[in-house]
Amino acid sequence: MTKKDVLVLKDLLGTNNQIAAEIRRELRARGILCVNLLSSPGSGKTTVLEALADRLGGGHRMAVIEGDIETERDAERIRARGIPAWQITTGGACHLEAKMVGKVLGEVPADIDFLFIENVGNLVCPAGYDLGESLRCVLLSSPEGDDKPGKYPRAFLTADILLLTKADLLPFLPFDPEKAAAEALTINPRLKVFRLSALKGEGMDELAAFFVEALARERARRA
Amino acid sequence: MHELSLVAGLFDVLEEKAREQNALRITAVKLRVGRLSGVVPDLIESAFDAFKKGTLADGARLEIEVAPFDFKCRRCGGTTFQGEPAAACAACGSTDIELIGGMDLVIEKIEIEIPDP
Numbered sequence: 001m002t003k004k005d006v007l008v009l010k011d012l013l014g015t016n017n018q019i020a021a022e023i024r025r026e027l028r029a030r031g032i033l034c035v036n037l038l039s040s041p042g043s044g045k046t047t048v049l050e051a052l053a054d055r056l057g058g059g060h061r062m063a064v065i066e067g068d069i070e071t072e073r074d075a076e077r078i079r080a081r082g083i084p085a086w087q088i089t090t091g092g093a094c095h096l097e098a099k100m101v102g103k104v105l106g107e108v109p110a111d112i113d114f115l116f117i118e119n120v121g122n123l124v125c126p127a128g129y130d131l132g133e134s135l136r137c138v139l140l141s142s143p144e145g146d147d148k149p150g151k152y153p154r155a156f157l158t159a160d161i162l163l164l165t166k167a168d169l170l171p172f173l174p175f176d177p178e179k180a181a182a183e184a185l186t187i188n189p190r191l192k193v194f195r196l197s198a199l200k201g202e203g204m205d206e207l208a209a210f211f212v213e214a215l216a217r218e219r220a221r222r223a
Numbered sequence: 224m225h226e227l228s229l230v231a232g233l234f235d236v237l238e239e240k241a242r243e244q245n246a247l248r249i250t251a252v253k254l255r256v257g258r259l260s261g262v263v264p265d266l267i268e269s270a271f272d273a274f275k276k277g278t279l280a281d282g283a284r285l286e287i288e289v290a291p292f293d294f295k296c297r298r299c300g301g302t303t304f305q306g307e308p309a310a311a312c313a314a315c316g317s318t319d320i321e322l323i324g325g326m327d328l329v330i331e332k333i334e335i336e337i338p339d340p
Contacts, residue, residue, distance in 0.1 A: 001336050006244055008330040012232050013260060125225065128261035154259055157322065189318045
């Protein structure tokens with residue numbers, strides 16, 4: 001009997017990254033800007049998408065992929081705004097994976113401008129899974145507390161955009177948006193920060209304008 | 224959080240390698256866990272111990288190395304360095320840095336026993 005070392009060098013998370021890279025290539029080729037939204041449950045991801053649907057309507061088309069453990073509720077809310085939406089129910093999995101998105105992608109119309117993917121509500125696991133998005137957007141709502149970026153750094157470190165949501169509740173809560181933003185920016189200085197209330201509309205026009213500009217940049221890169 | 228399914232994937236690879244190499248036993252497995260992989264070494268160990276029973280890796284030693292964050296500087300271009308999330312470029316001090324590594328879970332190598340030639 002002889003002992004032997006065998007070099008393996010295989011990334012167990014690599015399969016997801018490969019599928020995500022294919023999705024990114026395909027969406028870029030189609031000229032679609034894909035945004036992955038992640039946050040804790042109840043931070044307002046669906047409400048932000050509803051508010052965006054009302055603002056991106058003129059001249060732009062969007063579609064939404066919804067991820068949840070159970071129910072079609074979020075997709076129904078989006079469809080009620082006249083926006084095509086697909087619901088992925090993970091049946092227990094705490095995050096979306098690229099292959100789940102890949103399965104739906106064939107049904108997404110080719111002539112849309114924006115594809116938003118609303119991840120399963122969870123500030124931990126979705127941060128570890130690339131879905132092929134061009135922009136990752138993390139939400140932090142005022143009731144959650146301004147100490148969250150430091151406690152859940154991976155979500156903030158891997159995001160491009162931070163939405164401080166439910167700004168209409170700030171008068172009633174000890175949440176300090178400056179402190180939350182400063183902590184998030186310490187973790188990731190590249191974050192673009194927006195303060196908004198999707199329910200009242202505050203800050204939503206600026207966010208919609210940002211996505212329109214990002215779409216133009218994405219298409220310019222392709223050209 | 225998803226360590227159990229990752230370890231199931233690990234055993235698929237171990238089985239394949241063992242077959243390829245005609246191994247009698249797997250005596251050690253070395254993993255490199257990125258700081259940002261979201262994978263918890265203690266949970267990997269528990270899942271590994273549960274999975275290995277009755278396999279060729281029953282009795283195998285699991286070694287886990289935690290790999291640091293890897294960054295690339297966007298300003299001076301090309302400079303890569305290791306550091307903490309709020310790090311500045313080691314060469315030019317810029318904080319315009321891009322995270323390029325530390326997110327993976329890699330099976331580095333395995334130690335096996337093969338029949339004498």
